Amino acid sequence: MSTMATVVFFIFAIIAVAAAWGVVTSTNIVHSALFLALSFLGVAVLYVLLNAEFLAAAQILVYAGAVSILVIFAVMLTLRGDVAVSNPNTNKWTWGVCVAGLLFALIALVILTNDAWRILPMPSTAGGTTELSALLLSWYMVPFEVAAFLLTIALIGAVILAKGGKERK
Incomplete structure (x- = not known):
């Protein structure tokens, strides 16, 4: 991978992860839906960098387009009260971070200790x-x-x- 592709990868990986964080932490549910669409678009760019143009197009059409619009319509149809406080913060986020960290460590351990996964053939x-x-x-x-x-x-x-x-x- 060239240095330019590496820079683009890191920029859009950071955008996708930051947008996913915005989905979880935003108190406005409409903003959460828009962050979700941005995260989907960031993942689509990562698919392009992996030479998976079909997956990138499907990601944009299905997820960034259809699913995000469906979520926004569902929010608008079920909205009750003030939008600014429609997604209240929860005090259980520490449990979520702990569980996600443990799952990440477990998956990383399995991948790093399994020799069969170290060298994979490049897909055509x-x-x-x-x-x-x-x-x-x-x-x-x-x-x-x-x-x-x-x-x-x-x-x-x-x-x-x-x-x-x-x-x-």
Whole structure:
């Protein structure tokens, strides 16, 4: 990797991590949703640096576009009261930091102690998009459609909850 690519990597890695931190620490839920979109865009740039253009495009279209807009719509539909205090701080963040640190240490320990993971062959980039699309439209078609169906059901459920369905007595 060239020095320019390394500099771009570190800039966008810092942007992605800082935006993820903003998602967690922001007290305004709309700002959290916007930080989430920024984090997704930072990850998309990292995919471009890894020569995974299809994943970068999917990251932008699906996550930065669709998921972020869905979160913003869900926030707007369910918003009650003042937006500035819609996401109150919690005092349990220290537990989250401890658990995340322990998981990171455990995963790093497993990766560093396993010799089979040290030298991995470089994946070929020739025909990656073609092979992926052939797999999505043949072998993985049913799981792909099931995921789309479940996301649609989740969206319908979120709208019903936001509108306040009829109560049964």
